[in-house]
Amino acid sequence: MARTALTPQRFTTLGLAPNYVTPDASGVSFPSNGKQMLHVKNASGASVTVTLKIGKTVEGQAVTAPTATVAAGADKFFGPFSDNYDQADGTTVQVDLSAVTSVTVACLSL
Template identity: 85%
Template sequence: MARTALTAQKFATLGLAPSYVTPDAAGVSFRSSGKQVLHVKNGSGSSITVTLKIGKTVEGQAVTAPTATVGAGADKFFGPFNDNYEQPDGTDTVFVDLSSVTSVTVACLSL
């Protein structure tokens, strides 16, 4: 399965009404310039875990990806993301995994 590729939606002076999508079970990806924020809305009856994939190694060793919980019926904003989160393929892409996507929607917002 491929990750859901998100397009950043830019904040505007006159307001932003973001569009949300249901992510693929493989997670989401988006291009980062250091100004992107991921909004995760959990409409399910259970908590989910969001894993922010680290794209760098330290002295050849993988770094443990940070995780956060989004409670049942809650939402959280993640980011902005520095270059440590960009995957090593040179595309400035950030990967985020979600433990469940049932009743979950996401949007990538850009400052």
Template identity: 75%
Template sequence: MARTALPAQKLAALGLAPTYVTPDAAGVSLRSGGKQVLHVKNGSGASITVTLKIAKTIEGQAVTNPTATVGAGADKFFGPFSDNYEQLDGTDTVFVDLSSVTTVTVACLTL
């Protein structure tokens, strides 16, 4: 199953009305570039877990993927993302998993 690729939506001095999408169950991907943030809006009645996927290893050992909770009916911003979060394919892509996507929407915002 493919991840939902999120295009970066540029913030503007006169305002941005971002477009939110329902992510795929496999998660989302976005380009890092050091200026992007992920906005996760949880419209469900239960908390969800957001997992930032780290592909790198240190001395051959996998690094634990950091997680955060987005409460029921709440939203959170994640990022900006350093190169520690980029996948090893050379595309500056960040992978994010969500424990549930039911009534969850996301957007990638950039400075």
């Protein structure tokens, strides 16, 4: 399965009413420019683990991707993402979610 490709939604001085989507089980991806944030809303009855994929290596060694938990019924913002999170293509960030049932996400841009 392909990741859900998110389109960044830009903040404006008049406000932003973001659109949220249910992510694919493979996770999400979005353009990388250092100004994107990911908002994860978990309406399920269990916590969801969010894994922020690191696309860089250090001296040829893979770096362990950081994880965070979004509690049941809670939401959390992630980012902005440095270029350490750029994938091999140098233009996207990838995020995995341990579950997607009753989870929605939006990519927000500063």
